Amino acid sequence: MRIHLTRQPIALSLWLLTVLFSQVARAQTAPLAAAPAGPAVSFEKRCYSCHNIGSGNKKGPDLNGVTDRRTRDWLHEYIETPAAFYRKGDPTAVELFKKFAPEVMPDQALTTEEIDAILNMIQALTRKGEVYVPPGAKLARVMGLTDVYAGWRLFTGRDKLQNGGAACISCHTLASAGRLGGGTLGPDLTTANIKYRNPELISILQNPNFPTMSSVFAAHPLSDEEIVKLFALFDHHRRQNPTAQAGATTYDFKFPLLGAITLIGAVVGMNWIWKNRHRGVREEIVRRSRI
Amino acid sequence: MDVRLQMAMVFHLDKCIGCHTCSVACKNVWTDRKGAEYMWWNNVETKPGTGYPTAWEDQQKYHGGWEQKNSQPDLRMGRRELRVLNIFHNPHLPKLDDYYEPWTYKYEDLFDSPEGADQPTARPISMITGNYVDIEAGPNWDDDLGGSPVYAANDPNLDSLTEEERAQVFEIDRLVFFYLPRICNHCINPACVAACPSGAIYKRGEDGIVLINQEKCRGWRMCVTACPYKKSYYNWSTGKSEKCILCFPRLETGQAPACFHSCVGRIRYLGGLLYDADRLLDTLHVPDDKLVESQREMILDPRDPQVREGALRNGIDARALEACERSPVYRYVKQWKMALPLHPEFRTLPMLFYVPPLLPVMAKSEDGLYDTANAELFSPIEKARLPMKYMASLFAGGNQELVRYALKKQYAVRMFKRLDTVGDVDAAAIKRGLEQLNMTGAEAEQIFRLTALPLFDERFVIPSSHREQALAMLNEDMWAEKGGAGFGFRAAPVRGA
Ligand code: SF4
Ligand code: SF4
Numbered sequence: 001m002r003i004h005l006t007r008q009p010i011a012l013s014l015w016l017l018t019v020l021f022s023q024v025a026r027a028q029t030a031p032l033a034a035a036p037a038g039p040a041v042s043f044e045k046r047c048y049s050c051h052n053i054g055s056g057n058k059k060g061p062d063l064n065g066v067t068d069r070r071t072r073d074w075l076h077e078y079i080e081t082p083a084a085f086y087r088k089g090d091p092t093a094v095e096l097f098k099k100f101a102p103e104v105m106p107d108q109a110l111t112t113e114e115i116d117a118i119l120n121m122i123q124a125l126t127r128k129g130e131v132y133v134p135p136g137a138k139l140a141r142v143m144g145l146t147d148v149y150a151g152w153r154l155f156t157g158r159d160k161l162q163n164g165g166a167a168c169i170s171c172h173t174l175a176s177a178g179r180l181g182g183g184t185l186g187p188d189l190t191t192a193n194i195k196y197r198n199p200e201l202i203s204i205l206q207n208p209n210f211p212t213m214s215s216v217f218a219a220h221p222l223s224d225e226e227i228v229k230l231f232a233l234f235d236h237h238r239r240q241n242p243t244a245q246a247g248a249t250t251y252d253f254k255f256p257l258l259g260a261i262t263l264i265g266a267v268v269g270m271n272w273i274w275k276n277r278h279r280g281v282r283e284e285i286v287r288r289s290r291i
Numbered sequence: 292m293d294v295r296l297q298m299a300m301v302f303h304l305d306k307c308i309g310c311h312t313c314s315v316a317c318k319n320v321w322t323d324r325k326g327a328e329y330m331w332w333n334n335v336e337t338k339p340g341t342g343y344p345t346a347w348e349d350q351q352k353y354h355g356g357w358e359q360k361n362s363q364p365d366l367r368m369g370r371r372e373l374r375v376l377n378i379f380h381n382p383h384l385p386k387l388d389d390y391y392e393p394w395t396y397k398y399e400d401l402f403d404s405p406e407g408a409d410q411p412t413a414r415p416i417s418m419i420t421g422n423y424v425d426i427e428a429g430p431n432w433d434d435d436l437g438g439s440p441v442y443a444a445n446d447p448n449l450d451s452l453t454e455e456e457r458a459q460v461f462e463i464d465r466l467v468f469f470y471l472p473r474i475c476n477h478c479i480n481p482a483c484v485a486a487c488p489s490g491a492i493y494k495r496g497e498d499g500i501v502l503i504n505q506e507k508c509r510g511w512r513m514c515v516t517a518c519p520y521k522k523s524y525y526n527w528s529t530g531k532s533e534k535c536i537l538c539f540p541r542l543e544t545g546q547a548p549a550c551f552h553s554c555v556g557r558i559r560y561l562g563g564l565l566y567d568a569d570r571l572l573d574t575l576h577v578p579d580d581k582l583v584e585s586q587r588e589m590i591l592d593p594r595d596p597q598v599r600e601g602a603l604r605n606g607i608d609a610r611a612l613e614a615c616e617r618s619p620v621y622r623y624v625k626q627w628k629m630a631l632p633l634h635p636e637f638r639t640l641p642m643l644f645y646v647p648p649l650l651p652v653m654a655k656s657e658d659g660l661y662d663t664a665n666a667e668l669f670s671p672i673e674k675a676r677l678p679m680k681y682m683a684s685l686f687a688g689g690n691q692e693l694v695r696y697a698l699k700k701q702y703a704v705r706m707f708k709r710l711d712t713v714g715d716v717d718a719a720a721i722k723r724g725l726e727q728l729n730m731t732g733a734e735a736e737q738i739f740r741l742t743a744l745p746l747f748d749e750r751f752v753i754p755s756s757h758r759e760q761a762l763a764m765l766n767e768d769m770w771a772e773k774g775g776a777g778f779g780f781r782a783a784p785v786r787g788a
Pocket of ligand 2: 306313
């Protein structure tokens, strides 16, 4: 399962270079043309962690076509004070809250103009049938030859993350994570690059807005360099396995099995080491005298 | 010579009536608390019997006390490295069942039950879980030979007897028992102190009382295993171990400990003993049956000028020395050689001594007649219902001579006084008997006085306590004590603190 980068270095490097280049280029150029910089940036900062435009629901609903579904006034009031709106008993708000429970949208400190600009952008994208891609989700540099291996070392904790974050393997597994696999708290990341589009994935690496990860990584963000390397690793896995389905898992039972064996071994061993331990005198005396 | 002062005790078993007043007094004062329900710092057991906790004397099971290994005393629970390995799982602890599950009764049911056809009853409930329990054992379950085929028959001291002797002990017309009240022995060589990994147990410099510092104890329970008398107990509520404190707050104010004070049979004596701490290793460097004598040798004569000088040099107060001269314990143990330590072979050098009981009515039945006639003055001692071997296994590390001597002396005093008051015995035989024991009439009179008619202040000769001197010995800040009064925990014991 391990990546044998060093075995066919030349072939691999050539192949890597050509493929990666085209992809990175796409990730960098495509979204920028689609949206004006102002609202696109504030959307990325304030909304993107929970909302997509045109690529499905996240923690909150996909906002594609929201300007057609609701009136501007409703949207303004809702965005400013969602919880209050819900408490007022607005039927649409109640329905949304129910659907996305337990998530509660926080009140947004955006000016009316900013909200309008964002709504305009959503409208424009919807009209054009385009999908929102965050403008900041770019790799800091072009992926290089050794990045996949470097990413693998970061993922598995062989190299420390620069800002002290926990290695990915403590919560995630990966097809190449090694014989025992990785943690099972988070999802298998072998298909991360299939589930998310490139810019999305980069954006997640920059700012992981999942409830568990955000609290861990808020104070220990990944550096730009590390993002490049980890991205290269995920990208490599996609190419290794072009037909994989998003969400497919390589989870296996080696680790829990090993745990069970160790546990049984420990119990048996302790029982053996302390086989002469005191097991009570009185009960034994009484039992013996009954016979 | 390194002279130390020890508060030592004598229990005169010939006088104990097995009333358990001592146990109740102690329970009410010290262990009527959550986590301490099952503890009996003072307990009274019937011998032959297995006692509390069950078969505590069987060190094959409990691994308590010391043994001589390569001429050095070593804890029976294992070498230091082994003890460290066992620190998270001490394998030789008594189970709660070996003590007993403490219980009370659900008395409120007597009052709160709805009216019905039957009388309400108060069912027993566990004091630990609060659930209904079936009572299967208690701290004195085998009292007065209760359940003797189970309990008395398993008395570890019977191992010293032959099969035949064993059977005789339980013959119905010679069945006999006596009581053995037990508290912590405040040993000179305490195994509990040696085993404690936290250094929480210490022997007080000024009077030798062994105490567990509740602030330092971390609940490893090594002392519970190490003490061969099972007189250190683990409190499951505070997570600390506890033991008899010889009522030191009472001693410091000149009062006898609660169990001593309340003793109905007036069997208990308390007084100071001086001993030579330098002799410790030599004292232990003898076989089991020589231990009683070597321990006696360690005890010093408070009238000896050299001893006095050594004592004063060690900071022992002159008034305490004066109290030691009047100590009833010194007389019973050293002068009269009548009091013996319980299981000296555990090698903790216990400072509680027992005058063995003369109890069994010495007679034999022949053709349905009870024959109490004796050819010789001391022949009843030999014909005692409990074999001398049994007594020697309890009180002398197997040395029957020492027990025999102590019993003969008691018997001689009894006969001496009988001659005095009733006059129906042969005076010449008694004179011969006293000579045989190297004993004068005056001494017999003294023994009689202290045994039968002692005054309160003769039973308890408590040297006035000098905490200030004890603190000065430790170089503690005396000014910090200024205005301080009372005793007790500065803070309640808490788990993990
Ligand atoms: S009797 Fe047990 S608890 Fe008391 S001092 Fe001796 S060894 Fe320690
Ligand atoms: S109070 Fe005295 S007489 Fe009664 S059991 Fe205790 S030691 Fe024996």
